[in-house]
Amino acid sequence: MPWIEYVGFIGAFLTAVTFMPQVWLAWKTKSVGDLSVGMLGIVFVSVIVWLVYGFFLHLVPVIIANFIVGFLSVVLLYFKFTFPKK
């Protein structure tokens, strides 16, 4: 595998874990007032677009990373709409 493919895997890994500290912080504090619904909505739509791209071009890291990001963005949207406002 050429070295640049490893760089792509590292990028996909980092992208996949991006929301993990945010989900953890939100869960711990039960506070999501400063999180933008617009941001989370754009993330969710972009995940669908990237999944189409990834499936069509058989880009496994893109597919895996976007499944994870999509799942975590849904978790954050769920928090956003269910945690009581402060």
Next chain:
Amino acid sequence: MPWIEYVGFIGAFLTAVTFMPQVWLAWKTKSVGDLSVGMLGIVFVSVIVWLVYGFFLHLVPVIIANFIVGFLSVVLLYFKFTFPKK
């Protein structure tokens, strides 16, 4: 240009604008307590990795999108460290 490349451009566009509503909300409210520094840090590192990937493979949408995301993540980190805690 094959249709799947348009899908890639749409994905890159959405990724590029992801943080714009978040920067706007943070600027308007001057409140970033619920934003995870860990998330912003991972975004910044992942942008560097994706820029290496994009430059090496001459992926213009990847390069442009990541420059924008990187800039906006630095803006949010700046807000995070300069806005007074509530």
